[in-house]
Amino acid sequence: MKAATNTFTLAARVLHWLMAVMILAMLFIGVGMVASVSERHEWLLAIHKPLGIAILVLAVVRLTVRLRHPPPPLPADLPALQKLAALASHWLLYFLMLAMPLIGWAMLSAGGYPVMLGTSLRLPPIFPASPVAFAVLRHLHTWFAMLLFLTFLAHMAAALYHGLIRRDGVLSSMLGRR
């Protein structure tokens, strides 16, 4: 059963790639909708809210999977600084994928908006109405989105570096083939 220690579990891999697509789509939807005055603004917004809640739910599931099944160890010869960068960026990604939907939800609550996921499905507010809190949370939503996108770029670059240059099995541990 050597392979089990060298690759992520099937659940972890499925969650990773599914959420990669969802989060990347979410980032593009987010920056696209706030920069648009066309009908795109409306339909992107209509996707943004339920997709965000779906990411929140999956992030909780994923965190559970991660804590139950520790990931395969990084290569022993990886420099300490790169190991630290890997560890820090992974936990930053977990933090942001949980924080972004919660901030979005709290921000709409603070702005006094009904949090509608569809034409009639409504979530309860999770923050008291306050214009000051709205402004802070709304800006935080943007800044964290930028941070998430930059972290994604670094993550993608690092994965390709492992796969193409070091060829040390790190990328294949998430692709699921040796």
Next chain:
Amino acid sequence: MHDPAPPDSPARRIGSWALIAAAVAVAAVSFGYVGSWLAPQRLTPAKLIDQFQHNAGTFAGYRRNHAKGVCVTGYFDGNGQAQMYSTAQVFARGRTPVVGRFAIPGSNPYAPDGSVPIRSMALRFALANGQQWRTGMNSMPVFPVATPQAFYAQLQAQQPDPATGKPDPAKVAAFFAAHPETAAFRAWAKTAKPSASFATESYWSLNAFVFVDANGKRQPVRWRMVPEATDAGSDAEKAGSANYLASDLAERLARGPLRWHLQITLANPGDPTNDATKTWPDDRRTIDAGTLVLERTEPQASGPCRDINYDPLVLPAGIAASDDPLLPARSAAYADSYLRRTSEEAHLPGTAAPSAETKR
């Protein structure tokens, strides 16, 4: 494809680095394009709101348009007649609490009430099921333009010339010449006089919306609020006050509630729903959906309407947006204005101080 280099050759290594750099670059450039940083020609909500600030100045803490107004509260008394067209709970028999706002257009919260002939009414209905209906209506039957791009062009044409402090008449004339769709609005504006009271005005939705019934059937509609008060107005205006609308409203409400009837006009097949410059023919069926009863008024600085963004696309189940291109633009621009004024309220770095009066 047919790479002859061995796995660890320098050529292969450079190729790998180039591939990584290209992947990052493609992702970053796509993001920049979608987010409009790399597409400067695109009309964005921020550009629209910036243009309001160029035209009238920045009044921190205030809405970027319809800045001068007052809060009102009361309720909507549904009569059940609109229920056969829309499942929205607000149309059932009974009361729905309302927080509203009367205002005049323009970005200057100190503008005299007589400076524009238009008055506006914005309402937020808080439905018992937690959903909301927000609407912003104006006291004219048509909007000057049909698209956000034309609206932006109109704002640009009306930007004051730094030399005179007034819009350049030649630019305004050129805009109207290039936009014949403004004719209906201009005809209305020619005869319109600033009313002496918010209470005696009718307020039109301008944009079309779609009612959805219990079977999912869609019926395009427009609505307006028609006042019960029809008198010529009180004495506040004659006293020469620049703020006569607020005093008139307070005076009337001290005597008793004010009422409007919500008139829903049903489109016939083929009536345009994407053009706010065109009214529908007069013979279209209209139903009275209930009575708006306003009981109290408060200043906007301390009243419950202050923190409400009257985004016309905050809609309950049973009411949907039409294909009118102005609707998403209003929604997006109002959101930008709301973020700016709440950021000023929060004294966030980089925002203007709310007390500053950059009056021009």
